[in-house]
Amino acid sequence: MKKNIIIFSLIFFLSNCGFTPMYLKNTNINFSIEQVTYVGDRELNNFLKTNLNQYKNEKNDNKIFIEAKSIYKKIILSKNRVGEVTNYQLEAEVIFLVKPSNKKIRITEKKTMDSMEDKFEEARYERTIKQNFASSISNKLSSELIIN
Numbered sequence: 001m002k003k004n005i006i007i008f009s010l011i012f013f014l015s016n017c018g019f020t021p022m023y024l025k026n027t028n029i030n031f032s033i034e035q036v037t038y039v040g041d042r043e044l045n046n047f048l049k050t051n052l053n054q055y056k057n058e059k060n061d062n063k064i065f066i067e068a069k070s071i072y073k074k075i076i077l078s079k080n081r082v083g084e085v086t087n088y089q090l091e092a093e094v095i096f097l098v099k100p101s102n103k104k105i106r107i108t109e110k111k112t113m114d115s116m117e118d119k120f121e122e123a124r125y126e127r128t129i130k131q132n133f134a135s136s137i138s139n140k141l142s143s144e145l146i147i148n
Contacts, residue, residue, distance in 0.1 A: 119121040
C-alpha cells in the first residue's frame with residue numbers, strides 16, 4: 001500500500017510540475033531524416049530504424065541521408081570457479097555518416113550485465129538493453145544533428 005502511495009505521489013508531482021520528457025515532440029528539429037542505410041547488427045539496426053523514423057518530416061527542406069554501421073559486442077568479463085560466465089560487458093557502437101555534409105558521428109553505449117540461470121530470461125533482458133541502446137543512440141544522434 002505504501003509503495004502505491006509513493007508511485008501515485010510521484011506521478012501526481014511530475015504531472016503537475018510542468019515536467020515533459022526531453023525528446024517528446026522536440027520543436028527544435030530543423031532536419032528530416034529521409035533515408036538510412038544500415039549495416040551491421042540486424043537487431044540493433046531494427047531498433048534504430050524504429051526510433052529514427054520519427055525524424056522524418058516531409059515539410060522540412062533540410063533533407064538528411066545517413067549511412068549507419070552498427071557493431072554489437074557481448075564480452076565475457078568474469079567466470080566463476082567452475083568456468084561459468086558470471087558477468088558480461090554489452091557494447092553497442094554506431095558510426096553514422098551524415099550526408100550531404102559528410103559528417104561522421106560515432107556513438108557508443110555500454111552496460112554490464114550479470115549472467116542469469118534462466119537463459120531465456122537473459123536473452124530477453126539483453127534484447128531490452130539493445131532497445132535501450134538504440135533509443136539512447138537515436139536521441140544522441142538527434143541532439144548532434146540539432147546542434148549542427
